Amino acid sequence: MSKVVIVTGGGRGIGAATAKLLASSGYQVCVNYRANAESANATVSAITASGGKAFSFQADVSNESDVIALFDATEAMFGAVTHLVNNAGILLPQSGFAGIDVERFNKVLISNVTSCFLCSREFIKRTKSQGAIVNVSSAAARTGAPFEYIDYAASKGAMDSLTKGLSLEVAAQGIRVNAVRPGFIYTEMHADGGEPNRIDRLSSQIPLQRGGTADEVANAIVWLLSDEASYVTGSFIDLAGGK
Numbered sequence: 597m598s599k600v601v602i603v604t605g606g607g608r609g610i611g612a613a614t615a616k617l618l619a620s621s622g623y624q625v626c627v628n629y630r631a632n633a634e635s636a637n638a639t640v641s642a643i644t645a646s647g648g649k650a651f652s653f654q655a656d657v658s659n660e661s662d663v664i665a666l667f668d669a670t671e672a673m674f675g676a677v678t679h680l681v682n683n684a685g686i687l688l689p690q691s692g693f694a695g696i697d698v699e700r701f702n703k704v705l706i707s708n709v710t711s712c713f714l715c716s717r718e719f720i721k722r723t724k725s726q727g728a729i730v731n732v733s734s735a736a737a738r739t740g741a742p743f744e745y746i747d748y749a750a751s752k753g754a755m756d757s758l759t760k761g762l763s764l765e766v767a768a769q770g771i772r773v774n775a776v777r778p779g780f781i782y783t784e785m786h787a788d789g790g791e792p793n794r795i796d797r798l799s800s801q802i803p804l805q806r807g808g809t810a811d812e813v814a815n816a817i818v819w820l821l822s823d824e825a826s827y828v829t830g831s832f833i834d835l836a837g838g839k
Contacts, residue, residue: 605684607635609783613810619648657711708751735779763830772829779836803838
């Protein structure tokens, strides 16, 4: 059976690295993006130049009708979706807890948690048996990210709960649901938070004494989706250099 995967937020960072690695592993890939078509198309071009199969599709995955359209388009292009990577998410500028207003808090939850919920629900509605989901959470779900991103940490904690609960609901169908929890990874997201060089500042506090790469996270995601992880569900892989 052909392997068809949707990678949400697949145009940059961990999403792009994952999409490329999945394509090189024989998956047909839908690279989802919300606004940055240029980055998504660059990811697709890199995949096709290497002999892989991919296309990009614009969808705000926190919107139910967009999610349905995303799955419909992927099915029309490649056939039934067999794998899903919930990677889309946002990080807003660093702030102490008292400085986070309700509009920001709700925006983060909707972007990070509702998107994961909607895509996972659509996947299990269409995938009656055999398939795998990997949710891209964060080490912030464990640390709470005080003084910087408590709203982001809360959203990732919710994603962890969703991962565990859903994994138990669909295990008997042969659908596996796992998560990775990256931390201290060199990606563009830190610029979104207002500190592009955050990893360099914190590297001395990391047991491995360095930040991680998007490729290192992608390796874990691809393994969790693969048949090599066929007995793994409801599990979390922390990729934070020992922190």
